[in-house]
Amino acid sequence: MKESSLDKAARAAGISLHFTDINGEIQSISDETKRALLAVMDNADRGKKSPLPPVVVFSGRTKRQLTPRGRGAYHWQLRSENGKIFEGEVQGEALFTLPSPLGQGYHHLTLSQGRQQWHMRIIVTPRRCYLPPALRAGEKRWGALVQLYTLRSATNWGIGDFGDLQQMLEQLAAQGGDFVGLNPLHALYPASPDFASPYSPSSRRWLNIIYIDVAQVVDFQQSAAAQRWWKSAKTQRAVAKARDEEWVDYDAVMALKLTALRHAWAQFQPRDKDDEDKRTFAAFVQEGGDSLYYQAAYDGLQAERRAENAQHWGWPAWPEDWRNSQLPEVQRWCEQHEDEIAFWQWLQYLAQQQFSRCWQISQTRGMSIGLYRDLAVGVAEGSAETWHDPELYRLHASVGAPPDRLGPLGQYWGLPPMDPHVMQVRGYQPFIDMLRANMRDCGALRIDHVMSLLRLWWVPAGETADKGAYVAYPVEDLLGILALESQRQRCMVIGEDLGTVPKEIVSLLRNSGIFSWKVLWFEQQHDGKYRTPDEYPRQSIASASTHDLPTLSGFWEAGDLLLGEKIGLYPGDAVQPLHQQRAAQKQALLNVLHQAGSLSASSPRQADKLFMSPRLNQAIHRFLANTHSALLGLQPEDWLGMTTPVNVPGTVDQYPNWRRKLTQPLEKIFANTEVKKLLKTVSQQRKTN
Template structure:
């Protein structure tokens, strides 16, 4: 079939002209969508250079590049280690790279007369890193924790890095191997109620509200800080934040930022660790500087305008980090930039301390971090680099049975053409920032390495199209950074997974995610534990799904109906009927697997949630063949309320629900100890 010019341009830019919808039927993309997406992309135009800006070789691929054109080219290859190679090659003929060139990032320069071209050569392993115990066939378990939900006798109203260290110690004492975390990405300290960890301002820096202020020597030894800390007003605010059922981000932020400013004054005076901090600033470069400037400007503007959020609400002259007004502000507010940079340094130090503690405890995985799929529209990242992030589009998902209009996540996509033109450096920097100080990295919506659903800005999600990403190159770089950081990779591959990426992920050594609720055969039967693939992590649920108790009691369905998520009573009834079938199928699976005593004639519909049933579900998960098992403290405690209800913004207090008890009390509870003992023993039966 001959394509018209619009379709040719769209296809060349990686825009899929058609896709298979949720009903399994082919669907086509409108011309308006093609034009809108082409208008925001930086797809290459004009005459192509002799070599592309980057070439990636994985595993045992033939390491050859072929300059396009005629005549003789002179080449110089500089390895990552600084070793140089020289030679010449005719245009159109293959140039074989030097033998024994190590894995890594190398620079190739082509010259012809006065012209010169550069291309990055990346040599990568075929598979991601795997910890030795998992490679030897062992099975490990850990806790999946939304860090802010932790209550303790020490924190200031939300979980912090001090709690994380104590959580690691408790999990290790129970036989666990890791603590899995929600994204710890930087949010908005001046607008703390913007609390979704999946809509960050930056994926390269940390949320400074996780700093455990009480640990800081500069806070402990500052007379001004201690006077404030012991004042009646501060104690009242602290108690209010601690006893609140939901995380009171505004009060927590007010307490912490004030305390940190007092500690900053002490740090500036005494000079201890100044060199280490300044080294951190130098290594962070412009990216850290503008992250700190963004936080400082945001705090200043919020004082004047309580509704101002993100740079999109700022005056015209402030909407880009390079604009004159911003540069003048930076020159006049150097101390403010230093303060916000210092907070990032503290956060990195405390998180690194948690990682070091996990290694002292002998944990193979220790910590795993979560990489969100993108950043918010008005974020520091888009403010710094508007060419990389396409603000004229948003990422989401096409229509399906549960969402007839699709999903729009309001996250501007990374332009794959800009990434490639930059030698994939933005992707490399992102991985390095998130693989430091951890043993595993979970990649949210891992299908985004292959394709993302782009929606023209201002349109509904059904007006979008799939845009291709250089999946082979990205997987190779992911494997290289994974091996260098000794950090395994877990892919969140739930939902509709394109067939072409399944084998790519498996062959790259990326772990799949297996959630109990979804592991059913076509006839409704739940998969038995031995049917779970070894290269996976199993879990009962996720932050977007009901807890064990919530599922069994169908509390999520009643909540969804209360929040107006279902268009009519008939939809609720249909979902409830489906849930009863799921419960019975799950009960049958528990019996078949021997996780629960043989049937006594009592059907699932008549059986309420109980400690015995909760333990049986955990035993079932423990028996799965998945190398990793992630368990939620909410399920140990029998909690029924979710931490997040997808499809809601104002209707439900997402990302705020705390655990029902403190860390100290939870691990002292006999029922929890018995459950975790059963899990630990069960995981050792390989």
């Protein structure tokens, strides 16, 4: 049957005409959705008049050839990344082989014909991402998976901070651990601190300033005004209250920290311009460029507008004249508030300095990975990035997920997608900048929803998620750039590939050297049996759970199901089958623990008669430590036998997501006899298996 003009246009724009549902059946995308997404894209003929595409990526040893469109002779000049210049002539429509040797990196080709010139970026990439020497040598390493805000300590101000992270690294290294894996540390919203999801950031290039350890800031220590404020009874009561809260009180913590940091800023400002910290800060600002400037401007402007009107939570709620960083009203505000902008830039500087110090500590302790960061799949609609660069994002759509059993209408995440066409026109620079920012000062980068490199489910604004469609991304180009930046930054890559993973990306990820994520709960075969430790792939990280799933104790005691029932997540007739499924999972897990020798032969073999205990907890950790996976990530929640989750997917107000703290402070966790015994077992098993 002849393809319609609508289908041709959709396909040309990268919109998939079909998708495979959770039952394996192929579903067609409606014409209404195709039209809506084409309108969202506003996909003009970007770059079509040029004889060359805006960018081309050559991976590995592939032939580096181009064919310029058009007629007549062209003069070409190629400037390599290291400044070497090649030039010559080529005919239109003729095959053109790039000069050799042309090493890995970013090169620039200029094509000329008469007075006309066209420019093109050429990117030459390796085939695989970086792998630390220890893993190349076949060693197996383990670490802790930490939601930084959950950490308690005797010194923090009610939220885990970079000072706590330093302590965590020191303590973990002493127990044989090799890394601390972190939640996304992306910039959020200081003027609206209750918008706390690390997966709905304001920017993926900058840090969340709430993690600054104020006590470490030299200008806070040296400011007489800051110290008077700090030592006052009122301040001490407020800090003690925030520290003792069961849930993170973001409003209270942010208010305390901003007050303290304003005092510190007043101390920093009069420093001589030749002061070393002043020079370092000036260099940081220059390097950050427009991205840092407008991130700081947005934070300052948002604070001002929110103070005047609580409904002005972000730029979509502001008057029309303020909804873009380049509008005249905004530019006038920036000119009049240079000092305020500098303050927010300074906070980013402090955060980066402290995070860098954490990385340095991990390296002095001999950790091969040290730290790994988490890259969220997008930014929120009311973010600094969409405010400053609206062209890059399709603001009338959101990323989400197609319908499945748990969500019959699909999922709508409220994250406007990056436009792949704009990314290409810009030579993939936004993607490159984002990778560099997140690979800085760490040994691994976890990419949330790694399938986004291949495709994303776009939902037109105002529609339910079942009215969406998959939009394709240039996966091979993105994987090549990912490998190049990974090698240059000496930062390995982990892909969160849970859920429905399209077959076409599995081998691409594996061949690119990206580590897969293997969560114990999901490692079941079709017959219900759990995979044995030797069935886990080497190129993977194993874990018991994630921030979106129940803890070990929560799983075993079905605490997640009881909580879901309590807050109304399940229809009345859906709960009992879930409990039956959980009972079968527990029995299958107990069976594999015995099969693998993680439990002694005398241990109970009936799961319904076995409660979670330190002994069972040790056995599950021993099983995980014995997996063939090169990496193992453990959650402190599981060391402590905690049952409450940090996040309940699909909820907004029903549960206080991203706020639950650990039950014990760091000082007690690593002094806990059971915890030390568990970590010793894990460390020994990782070395001997």
